[in-house]
Amino acid sequence: MYTKEAVAAITSPAVNLFSQFGHFLILLHGHILPRILLAYFLVYSVFILIKYRHTSISATPRFDLPGPKGHPLIGNTIEMAQRPPGSTHQRQMELHKQYGKVFSLTVLGLGRVIHVREPQVIDHILRVNFWAYEKGGFFRETLRPIFGDGIFSADGQHWRWQRKAASKIFNVNWYRTYTSTIFRQESQLVINYFHKITDTSLTSMAKSSTSAAESTAATGSLVDVAVPISPVTPLREDRILLDPVSKVVDLQGIFYLFTLDSFGRIGFGESFGCLIDPEKEVPFAGAFDRLTANLSLRFNWPFWRLTDWWTGNDKKVAADTKTVYDFAYKVIHRRRTLEEKTGVEGGGVVHDMSESGDDETEAETGTKKPGALSSSGKDLMQLFMEATDEKGERLTDEGLKDTLINFLLAGRDTTAQALSWMFYLIHRSQTRKEVLTKLREEIDTTLQGGFPTYDTVQAQKYTKACFFETLRLYPSVPQNIRCVLEDDILPGGIKVYKGEKVTWGIWGMGRDTDIWGPDAEEFRPERWLQGDKFPSTKFVSFHLGPRTCLGQQFAYIQAITVTSMLLQKFDFELVDPHNEPVYGTSLTLPMANGLPVRITRRRDDPFRREE
Numbered sequence: 001m002y003t004k005e006a007v008a009a010i011t012s013p014a015v016n017l018f019s020q021f022g023h024f025l026i027l028l029h030g031h032i033l034p035r036i037l038l039a040y041f042l043v044y045s046v047f048i049l050i051k052y053r054h055t056s057i058s059a060t061p062r063f064d065l066p067g068p069k070g071h072p073l074i075g076n077t078i079e080m081a082q083r084p085p086g087s088t089h090q091r092q093m094e095l096h097k098q099y100g101k102v103f104s105l106t107v108l109g110l111g112r113v114i115h116v117r118e119p120q121v122i123d124h125i126l127r128v129n130f131w132a133y134e135k136g137g138f139f140r141e142t143l144r145p146i147f148g149d150g151i152f153s154a155d156g157q158h159w160r161w162q163r164k165a166a167s168k169i170f171n172v173n174w175y176r177t178y179t180s181t182i183f184r185q186e187s188q189l190v191i192n193y194f195h196k197i198t199d200t201s202l203t204s205m206a207k208s209s210t211s212a213a214e215s216t217a218a219t220g221s222l223v224d225v226a227v228p229i230s231p232v233t234p235l236r237e238d239r240i241l242l243d244p245v246s247k248v249v250d251l252q253g254i255f256y257l258f259t260l261d262s263f264g265r266i267g268f269g270e271s272f273g274c275l276i277d278p279e280k281e282v283p284f285a286g287a288f289d290r291l292t293a294n295l296s297l298r299f300n301w302p303f304w305r306l307t308d309w310w311t312g313n314d315k316k317v318a319a320d321t322k323t324v325y326d327f328a329y330k331v332i333h334r335r336r337t338l339e340e341k342t343g344v345e346g347g348g349v350v351h352d353m354s355e356s357g358d359d360e361t362e363a364e365t366g367t368k369k370p371g372a373l374s375s376s377g378k379d380l381m382q383l384f385m386e387a388t389d390e391k392g393e394r395l396t397d398e399g400l401k402d403t404l405i406n407f408l409l410a411g412r413d414t415t416a417q418a419l420s421w422m423f424y425l426i427h428r429s430q431t432r433k434e435v436l437t438k439l440r441e442e443i444d445t446t447l448q449g450g451f452p453t454y455d456t457v458q459a460q461k462y463t464k465a466c467f468f469e470t471l472r473l474y475p476s477v478p479q480n481i482r483c484v485l486e487d488d489i490l491p492g493g494i495k496v497y498k499g500e501k502v503t504w505g506i507w508g509m510g511r512d513t514d515i516w517g518p519d520a521e522e523f524r525p526e527r528w529l530q531g532d533k534f535p536s537t538k539f540v541s542f543h544l545g546p547r548t549c550l551g552q553q554f555a556y557i558q559a560i561t562v563t564s565m566l567l568q569k570f571d572f573e574l575v576d577p578h579n580e581p582v583y584g585t586s587l588t589l590p591m592a593n594g595l596p597v598r599i600t601r602r603r604d605d606p607f608r609r610e611e
């Protein structure tokens with residue numbers, strides 16, 4: 001047995017060693033390491049605070065660029081998020097006045113955003129050095145939950161093939177023989193509705209609207225998918241007929257219905273039926289509107305995922321996305337079934353335009369009889385079902401869904417808003433009366449009381465000038481942004497580095513006196529018939545370069561058709577002709593409270609026949 005002393009002799013060195021190591025650990029853990037860490041942390045924090053004293057930590061500081069001072073670590077994030085809705089464009093213009101043609105801001109999530117204003121610089125980004133810029137991950141990730149990988153958010157090869165496929169579709173033959181006819185028919189539905197308002201008493205109006213709905217439901221010709229026209233269809237919250245007694249309607253609301261219905265037919269050969277009874281709510285349209293408004297908020301607020309979850313907005317967005325997707329898949333499913341039955345890609349759908357009922361006009365203008373069409377009577381869905389992607393493969397249902405939704409986003413709100421601003425501009429008190437007179441003279445002389453066609457639209461130079469002049473002052477896409485893919489030097493010598501963003505305000509450029517001269521703020525369509533020509537690097541409302549708007553012809557044919565047909569028949573009086581409508585929050589440029597106008601039958605219609 002070991003004695004006490006023997007045990008102590010054996011264990012004490014070990015105990016000593018252990019206790020010394022313990023002391024060392026205590027020293028290290030209890031005092032020095034945290035101190036070192038703390039000191040390191042403090043020094044690093046001071047360094048970070050100094051480095052990012054005016055810049056968000058997601059951006060490299062740049063002292064060579066002017067711009068409003070930001071807060072430490074978050075840069076200008078709060079200021080950007082706090083801007084009152086609709087004031088973005090004015091604020092950007094003020095900042096340009098203060099800091100010059102180039103200034104920069106930093107925002108958490110976005111990083112450094114460089115604002116540019118010179119046409120030459122924008123031309124460089126969009127055309128000259130196109131491949132050094134892209135929409136980028138931020139844009140894609142913000143849009144993807146709703147708009148998938150469609151043409152709007154795609155970059156590189158995936159964008160290129162979509163562009164190539166769509167370019168084949170948007171051609172003169174298609175416009176001449178297919179889309180123009182649909183624009184005419186849909187414009188006629190707007191006219192029918194306005195006739196109902198202006199010509200009949202309230203009671204008979206209500207009756208006729210019900211019977212129109214019933215007869216359409218019975219034939220099933222227009223309303224197949226989206227619009228359950230039945231007494232249970234709810235009335236719209238955002239009413240179209242604002243005052244039945246003094247015949248006031250929301251013209252912007254009507255234009256939204258017009259472009260949606262037109263797109264339904266052009267996109268997949270089925271109308272949403274909105275114009276059959278504009279007072280009835282169309283669930284798809286409501287869901288789509290809310291989704292686009294949500295998207296615009298996401299672009300300005302980097303923490304949208306968190307706040308959406310916190311407020312429960314994510315559930316509403318999910319429900320709206322489902323409504324839109326369900327609709328798209330239903331249409332696709334019908335086409336796939338047809339495809340199986342016929343054995344032809346996309347079902348081989350060719351719309352017989354001779355059902356249009358306006359063959360007389362076609363005969364008068366000498367254009368081909370629509371019923372005799374072949375490929376030009378195909379809707380977008382048919383054309384995309386026939387197309388192949390970058391790998392030479394047919395589009396999946398998901399790809400088709402993305403395509404449809406992206407084209408709808410591209411083509412619906414933009415044209416509806418441009419039309420609303422144009423009607424506002426030609427009727428507001430500040431615009432010279434001769435603008436409307438000249439417009440009507442051109443319409444009457446060209447159409448002689450008949451319907452517009454593709455060819456008459458081309459001849460209406462003044463009407464087109466009014467449309468372009470509207471888009472100069474009120475561009476439907478008021479702001480745009482690109483991500484820098486590789487370091488570059490902009491004209492004028494400003495350096496931009498990979499990962500930074502460049503943005504330009506199209507709204508502000510349209511009002512810049514350096515670009516458009518001293519009368520930049522004036523609505524003067526004549527400028528398009530004299531010095532200013534389209535396309536031009538000054539006018540970026542339809543974009544520039546390889547990603548220029550694919551639908552610009554589509555848009556102005558549609559706009560000129562409906563404008564001509566409405567001005568032939570009706571007089572419009574703004575309820576408030578003196579004040580500019582307030583801008584709504586969106587990716588595009590809507591009027592927040594619509595465009596209330598009083599409608600009457602045209603007083604001086606030289607071709608009026610008693611109907």
Ligand code: HEM
Binds near residue numbers: 151412475477481546
């Ligand atoms: C007044 C009406 C319109 C305006 C002001 C307008 C403006 C624009 C702008 C600014 C872009 C560039 C967006 C970007 O890349 O960031 C664009 C792209 C596009 N637009 Fe339009 N647009 C209008 C109508 C239409 C219509 C009616 C369609 C089709 C039916 C259409 C189809 C497209 C497509 C497919 C793109 C994407 C092009 C690409 O990325 O290659 N647009 N549009």
